[in-house]
Amino acid sequence: MRTLLALAASLLIAAQAQNVELLGAGATFPAPLVTAMADEYRDVTGGRVTVNYQSIGSGGGIRQFTEQTVMFGMTEAFLNDAQLADIAAAGGGVAFNLPITLGDVVPTYNLPGVAKGLVFDGDTLAEIFLGNVTTWADPQIGALNPGVRLPPLPITVVHRSDGSGTTNIWTSFLTKVSPAWADRVGFATSVNWPTGIGGNGNEGVAGVVQKTPGAIGYNSLVYAVLNDIAYGYVENKSGNVIEPSLTATSLAADVPLPSDTRILVTDTEAPDGYPIAGFAWMLMYENLDANNAIATRAQAEELLKFVLWAITDGQDLAEPLSFSRIPAAVLQLNLDMIRQMKFQGEDLGAQVLAAAGY
Amino acid sequence: MAVTAPATGSAAPPAAAPRGLATVTPEHLRRRYRRDRFMIGLLVLATAAVLVPLLIIVWYVVSNGISAVLTFDFYTQDLGSPARALQGRPTGLGHTILGTIVVDALALLIAVPIGVGAGIMLSEYPDHPLNPVLRILNDTLNGMPAILKGLLAFSLIVKPMGTFSGISGAVALAFVMLPIIARATEGVLRIIPWSIREAGLALGLPRWRVVLNTVLPAARVGVVTGILIAFARAAGEAAPLLFTSFGNNFFSSTPLRYLMGPVDTLPARLYSLAISPYKEWHAMGWGAAVILLVLVIVTFVGTRIVTRARHATDL
Numbered sequence: 250m251r252t253l254l255a256l257a258a259s260l261l262i263a264a265q266a267q268n269v270e271l272l273g274a275g276a277t278f279p280a281p282l283v284t285a286m287a288d289e290y291r292d293v294t295g296g297r298v299t300v301n302y303q304s305i306g307s308g309g310g311i312r313q314f315t316e317q318t319v320m321f322g323m324t325e326a327f328l329n330d331a332q333l334a335d336i337a338a339a340g341g342g343v344a345f346n347l348p349i350t351l352g353d354v355v356p357t358y359n360l361p362g363v364a365k366g367l368v369f370d371g372d373t374l375a376e377i378f379l380g381n382v383t384t385w386a387d388p389q390i391g392a393l394n395p396g397v398r399l400p401p402l403p404i405t406v407v408h409r410s411d412g413s414g415t416t417n418i419w420t421s422f423l424t425k426v427s428p429a430w431a432d433r434v435g436f437a438t439s440v441n442w443p444t445g446i447g448g449n450g451n452e453g454v455a456g457v458v459q460k461t462p463g464a465i466g467y468n469s470l471v472y473a474v475l476n477d478i479a480y481g482y483v484e485n486k487s488g489n490v491i492e493p494s495l496t497a498t499s500l501a502a503d504v505p506l507p508s509d510t511r512i513l514v515t516d517t518e519a520p521d522g523y524p525i526a527g528f529a530w531m532l533m534y535e536n537l538d539a540n541n542a543i544a545t546r547a548q549a550e551e552l553l554k555f556v557l558w559a560i561t562d563g564q565d566l567a568e569p570l571s572f573s574r575i576p577a578a579v580l581q582l583n584l585d586m587i588r589q590m591k592f593q594g595e596d597l598g599a600q601v602l603a604a605a606g607y
Numbered sequence: 608m609a610v611t612a613p614a615t616g617s618a619a620p621p622a623a624a625p626r627g628l629a630t631v632t633p634e635h636l637r638r639r640y641r642r643d644r645f646m647i648g649l650l651v652l653a654t655a656a657v658l659v660p661l662l663i664i665v666w667y668v669v670s671n672g673i674s675a676v677l678t679f680d681f682y683t684q685d686l687g688s689p690a691r692a693l694q695g696r697p698t699g700l701g702h703t704i705l706g707t708i709v710v711d712a713l714a715l716l717i718a719v720p721i722g723v724g725a726g727i728m729l730s731e732y733p734d735h736p737l738n739p740v741l742r743i744l745n746d747t748l749n750g751m752p753a754i755l756k757g758l759l760a761f762s763l764i765v766k767p768m769g770t771f772s773g774i775s776g777a778v779a780l781a782f783v784m785l786p787i788i789a790r791a792t793e794g795v796l797r798i799i800p801w802s803i804r805e806a807g808l809a810l811g812l813p814r815w816r817v818v819l820n821t822v823l824p825a826a827r828v829g830v831v832t833g834i835l836i837a838f839a840r841a842a843g844e845a846a847p848l849l850f851t852s853f854g855n856n857f858f859s860s861t862p863l864r865y866l867m868g869p870v871d872t873l874p875a876r877l878y879s880l881a882i883s884p885y886k887e888w889h890a891m892g893w894g895a896a897v898i899l900l901v902l903v904i905v906t907f908v909g910t911r912i913v914t915r916a917r918h919a920t921d922l
Binding site: 301455 | 687868
């Protein structure tokens with residue numbers, strides 16, 4: 250009853266038109282974090298600002314951002330030069346990629362009698378996904394896992410059938426560690442898989458892996474943990490075997506970054522970094538008024554305030570939800586990009602930063 | 608086979624035939640009765656084949672979703688983030704139910720006048736030069752995949768407005784309803800005898816008054832049935848809503864925003880809950896399915912009762 254009254258009251262107050270609704274869409278992986286931020290931010294602003302984020306996939310996020318139907322997009326694959334050109338051609342001008350969190354992709358498997366923690370290196374994963382290593386009894390896997398009794402099961406490779414940022418991160422790692430993979434397959438949000446069966450979405454891959462003894466797939470770490478699927482540890486560029494974790498993921502991104510943050514942080518030099526990681530970027534226009542989805546100065550200002558909150562205070566929400574914080578260097582780059590954002594020529598980004606003390 | 612088979616008294620003899628007569632029935636007549644019973648058996652079997660899957664679906668949905676829909680929060684809270692469900696904080700689909708009612712009602716408001724109008728045009732003015740084109744367009748629209756209707760609404764409304772909205776969702780669903788309503792209306796108006804129209808015309812009524820005051824009331828039950836079928840079909844569609852009403856995890860901030868901003872709808876939310884990695888959201892997805900089922904059934908039964916009652920008093 251109280252909630253009903255509260256609802257009625259909030260509807261009445263809302264009629265004063267003080268309230269702002271922000272709309273974003275895109276990648277599935279950061280959705281639990283972004284929606285949790287939305288929940289929290291609504292409380293922080295006393296119910297005044299609602300952030301509606303719909304997870305429709307990285308491809309959809311870029312698409313709707315380009316179509317200017319959302320105020321911000323979200324993607325696990327940064328905007329490439331062709332996409333930036335498309336956006337400029339569609340009248341949007343310059344678009345920024347702002348890292349909000351980090352995603353990591355882990356090899357998931359189903360081996361009766363083998364718990365999590367099987368060790369892989371880049372070459373072995375590439376050989377498995379190329380279809381060259383076809384049985385778990387292969388000496389290449391055995392050499393990495395002395396003392397583990399590997400069942401002589403045939404390997405079933407499982408991959409995503411839809412376009413996915415997770416696939417982009419996974420295949421960019423394989424491309425960097427294996428010349429054969431780079432030559433035959435390469436990396437993208439969807440690729441021509443040499444072998445294996447497809448599953449739709451994280452849940453599709455997880456489902457097939459869980460039902461098929463001998464299967465190996467790849468999933469977001471959060472997803473593997475939530476669904477209790479065994480996942481492997483991966484050797485990084487420095488030769489260290491890294492257990493996937495939030496800190497190991499943040500460490501992987503602690504490398505020199507370009508000012509537009511458009512970089513794949515797979516297989517980085519960071520000695521303790523987990524090698525299969527990548528940013529989830531928020532997409533925004535430099536000239537916020539160029540985006541059809543943003544109608545008023547008030548909306549643009551509230552959007553900037555929310556983004557600033559999301560990359561500062563909002564980061565505290567990340568780790569309890571199994572998401573990685575963005576490193577300090579990334580925060581600085583984000584602030585620099587926000588500072589350049591304008592609304593009808595007015596330096597709104599710089600104003601919002603100044604008001605918050607940045 | 609013995610001629611004095613005891614089967615005779617049981618099922619099929621015509622009312623006029625006394626019991627004793629069966630024993631002297633010629634062989635070919637008995638064969639007819641047997642065939643008749645066989646055909647009735649087949650029909651019962653066919654009916655069961657239709658009903659059993661329906662009952663299984665209803666039972667399965669209800670048994671999975673009942674725990675979710677029996678909580679108070681389910682109707683009064685909005686969804687928010689998955690963290691709410693995982694941490695046991697209040698979460699629900701109140702905003703989804705509200706959004707579905709708004710979008711579906713508006714879709715009906717758009718589709719019924721146009722659809723019934725098109726049906727009247729096709730049935731009452733069969734010689735009108737526009738009719739062949741209208742019929743082709745109507746059938747094309749009926750056969751068009753629902754996702755394309757969503758795309759149409761996207762380019763007609765979402766793009767110019769610059770944002771996803773309840774209105775665009777309603778228009779997309781209206782595209783789904785329109786051809787069904789038009790076809791059904793045409794069908795039932797056609798079986799109304801011409802003598803009724805002639806009676807009206809003989810009283811000096813103009814043609815449009817004849818249609819509105821005599822033909823349409825006579826066909827009311829049929830027209831309403833057509834509208835209901837169209838409604839039930841559209842209420843379950845997720846595809847046209849994906850890029851029109853789009854979705855929302857929260858109650859809209861003002862009533863107007865349910866029309867002008869992105870809103871949640873049950874079929875679309877059901878899908879996104881179902882593919883999520885959270886058990887708690889799966890349960891809520893089943894709950895959404897139960898509400899959708901109830902919404903359609905209540906509309907069906909309610910409208911039936913109302914039209915039946917009115918019909919009876921009119922007579």
